[in-house]
Amino acid sequence: MDFPSTQFVSSRTMGTYEPIHQIGMWGENFKSISNPNISASVIVDVANKLENESETTSHEMLASTSKHDQEASKPFDKIQRRLAQNREAARKSRLRKKAYVQQLEISRLKLIQLEQELERSRQQGLYVGGGLDTGHLGISGAVNSGIAAFEMGYERWMEEQNKQICELRSALNAQISDIELRILVESGMSHYFELFRMKSSVAKADVFYVMSGKWKTSAERFFSWIGGFRPSELLKVLVPQIDPLTDQQILDVFNLKQSCQQAEDALSQGMEKLRETVSATLASDQMGQGIYVPQVAMAMEKLEALVRFVNQADHLRQQTLQQMSYILTTRQAARGLLALGEYIQRLQALSTLCANHPREPA
């Protein structure tokens, strides 16, 4: 988004504000939004209202200043008044910025929808490209390329994963040394951490893509919780495969399972709250105004928290794997990683089977 955000950063960090300057800047920016479909009257009204309020405030301030001068000059009070004025001006500036950003988001929405319509018409041969070059990706282009990069990366990741599982299997069957086994375990863990990094990157481009698990097979998606597996479920898969455990290990694993469960519950409840917040924002007053309303932009802002949820869930998965590697011996950890890898492979096989299973006609 191309607008002078640096100006706002600097004025926030400076100690003083210039209310008149701020109003002028916002007024110009509002007028420059040239999309005819936005109700320009709404924008101008907001800007005017804020201008009027601020002018009234400064008049009042001036009046009371001269009154105080007559009584006794209290420099402390003057400073306090100036600070209050600054805070008020800053607050108004923030509100104006928010309104401006929301209108920008609505314009983006319209632009994206227009581009998509154009692309559809072009593909149907109804429209032969005019001023736009045929290689033009549009606003959605950047997101799509982020997703395409991820999908390619994931394909490579999966190939490497399958290779590592084979290596683990043969290493455990042969009697290789603990040191060599440790290397395999470490690279197995790093490989998972690499996936979490990739997911974090694409989540910034399109968080719903990660949430939907589109990049995974259908059976994997069936078990999906905030963009991946539930750590506690993974533990349930792992633990029977790494018997026998010492008493201390049994206790540690039990505690880990419980901690995972508690952390998952907290995250799930946070997600529920996010859903409620987004829903309430989208539906808040002004129904009957169509879809190009600030509510959509406001809801989008709230949804940015979803990226944090995905990151936290992956962080939890990473911590759980790490903790398991501390609790287990090298050999147990290797068996655990093998079990995990094979479990996922079986899920993928299940997806293929379900997709190709001949069904009786209804």
Next chain:
Amino acid sequence: MAAAGGVRSRLHNFLEGADIGGGRRLVITGCKTSLKKLVVENAVIVFGRRGCCMCHVVNRLLLGLGVNPAVCEVDEEKEEAVLNELSIVNGGGIQFPAVFVGGKLFGGLDRVMSTHITGELVPILKEAGALWL
């Protein structure tokens, strides 16, 4: 400074606390609120933006462990001021949600999660007097 603690009924507190994920809601009134005092007087206190879902997660987790954290919801306008003052109290950078345990900055959601998984969190909470048993 106004603390929502002693005057209301427990039920009222509980109902009010429900939408922040649990805990006792504190309200900052005016510029004279001493955040340092809040931090020192509460075994566990969570500072977060009003309506923040991450804050909700922290509170739910702490509540699930049996802790009754004080929760300070900060309005957007006061956000910068609160962050600044907390940074001074802490002697360093602060981000929301910020959890203070035993009068010192403990960290954000990341740290709460990691220490919970490794099992370090509960002993720390017990030591600060936020948990018994």
